Amino acid sequence: MFFSISSHIMFVVLISLSKDKLLEIDSLYRNYDVLPTSISNTQKSMVGNIEENELFTNVHHIYDQHSEAVTMLKFANNNKSKLCCASNDGTLSICDVLTSPPSVKAILRCHTGPVTGFDWSTSDELIASCSTDATICFWDSKQYCCLRCVNDLFYSSVLACIFNPINNNILITGNKAGYVCVLNVSTGMYPKNGQVKIGGEILSLAVNNSGQIIWVGNDKGDIVSLKLNNSDNSYLTKCHRVITSPNRGAITCLSWKTWISRKARDPMLLANCGNNRLYLYKVSENDDSSLTLKKQFIIPHTHGKNVLRSAFCPIMSFRQGACVVTTSEDSCIYFIDIDKESNYFINKLQGHACLTLGVSFNYNETILATSDVQGIIIIWSQQCQKQEQSL
Ligand SMILES: *[C@@H]1O[C@H](CO)[C@@H](O)[C@H](O)[C@H]1NC(C)=O
Ligand SMILES: *[C@@H]1O[C@H](CO)[C@@H](O)[C@H](O)[C@H]1NC(C)=O
Ligand SMILES: *[C@@H]1O[C@H](CO)[C@@H](O)[C@H](O)[C@H]1NC(C)=O
Ligand SMILES: *[C@@H]1O[C@H](CO)[C@@H](O)[C@H](O)[C@H]1NC(C)=O
Ligand SMILES: *[C@@H]1O[C@H](CO)[C@@H](O)[C@H](O)[C@H]1NC(C)=O
Secondary structure, X not given: OOOOOOOOOOOOOEEEOOOOOOOOOOOOOOOOOOOOOOOOHHHHHHHOOOOHHHOOOEEEEEEOOOOOOEEEEEEOOOOOOEEEEEEOOOEEEEEEOOOOOOEEEEEEEOOOOOEEEEEEOOOOOEEEEEEOOOEEEEEEXXXXXXXXXXXXXXXXXXXXXXXXXXXXXXXXXXXXOOEEEEEEOOOXXXXXXXXXXXXXXXXXXXXXXXXXXXEEEEOOOEEEEEEEOOOOOOOEXXXXXXXXXXXXXXXXXXXXXXOOOOOOOOOEEEEEEOOOEEEEEEEOOOOOOOEEEEEEEEOOOOOOOOOOOEEEOOOOOOOOOOEEEEOOOOOOEEEEEOOOOOOOEEEEEOOOOOOEEEEEEOOOOOEEEEEEXXXXXXXXXXXXXXXXXXX
16 A cells, blocks of 8 residues: 655545556557548548448347446447447456457456446557446456556546557546546556546546547536646646536547548537537647537436536548547437538448447547446447458
8 A cells, every 4th residue: 555645635546456556658659540632542442432321230249248337338449349338237358350250358257346437458468447346447458457546636537538649648538527537557656736626526537649638528518628747747726617508418438530531621620418419529730639519419418417428530531521429428429520511410320229328439440339327338340241351
């Protein structure tokens, strides 16, 4: 155990398999944010002429290893077959979706409450997960073991966590008491001045690629941007607040992306909001990284308690427009062309029998995974036979 008494009195308990050791942190760059300026012939031939309405209509596999709602799904950054799933049953699972048959590699048990979120480190070696049990756990994603669990600084339910992409020694957490905290992954300590009170319950976090700006979404419909000071990487300052009026719904998911399409070259932020909206904001490149509402799409999402998620399609080169995908309360998965003014739904997947929650693409967009409130996970692949073989 480590006890740190400073001017900001902090008391941190570490439960670790290697209590005296620092966790070793990797530092590779993510490889999926490259978007070509024109469609190359190679890409055309790889993708073929897929009709938009044929995208991901093929059910590749159905997983049912979780006994309660699967709240979040994320493919590894650099491995197109490795999927992590978090559940209200208190466990996470790691799947290999491209073995035949698709397999569950491990069930990760340590949390004593529902798992609310998790993130892969940049090189996929570590997974950080958070729970209503007021802890954050770090897992070795190859040995499938728990390396360390750290208590929330305020002993509150932790509802979101995300690695700083350029420094995986830093995990940003958000809790039910409305605090965003910086956690030093290697030591398991909370550096002083690394906490900011936003208010409400923090449900979602996103970070830009250089790790300088963090967006925070809460259950009151606020999206707040925070700056992470580069020099000591711990100091958080508030920059800008957006209120998603008039009916302030909970912000259940935030995703950041540079360059969605050739038409939309500005960085964008995507937000699920529990007032039946999916919002798309343009991120200003000024220092305060303020947000301007660009588009809003009507999605069944009335209850903020339903933590619906959305994602940008990682590769856009084969389509005219730019595409995002979201879960919904009507059990469907919606594909939306964000460049269209009307008829923006380009596809709807109807495989789930109840409210859908998690959604994730693998990095080269050959597989889509979706999850629901009963704990079912569906793995979708593109229908085209050619694609099947090249998976
Ligand atoms: C991806 O993950 C699977 C399952 O853990 C592993 O067997 C495979 O070797 C990995 N592939 C790469 C390219 O790392
Ligand atoms: C985390 O703690 C280690 C060990 O004290 C220190 O070297 C490192 O700079 C810290 N990182 C941050 C981001 O505070
Ligand atoms: C970043 O932190 C350092 C050290 O705490 C401080 O001197 C500096 O003024 C900060 N920079 C900004 C831009 O806030
Ligand atoms: C992240 O945001 C900061 C502040 O707006 C900006 O200076 C930086 O360029 C952004 N990074 C990326 C990769 O967009
Ligand atoms: C996805 O990646 C694999 C190799 O990693 C490749 O064989 C396949 O063609 C890629 N598919 C697309 C659509 O880029």
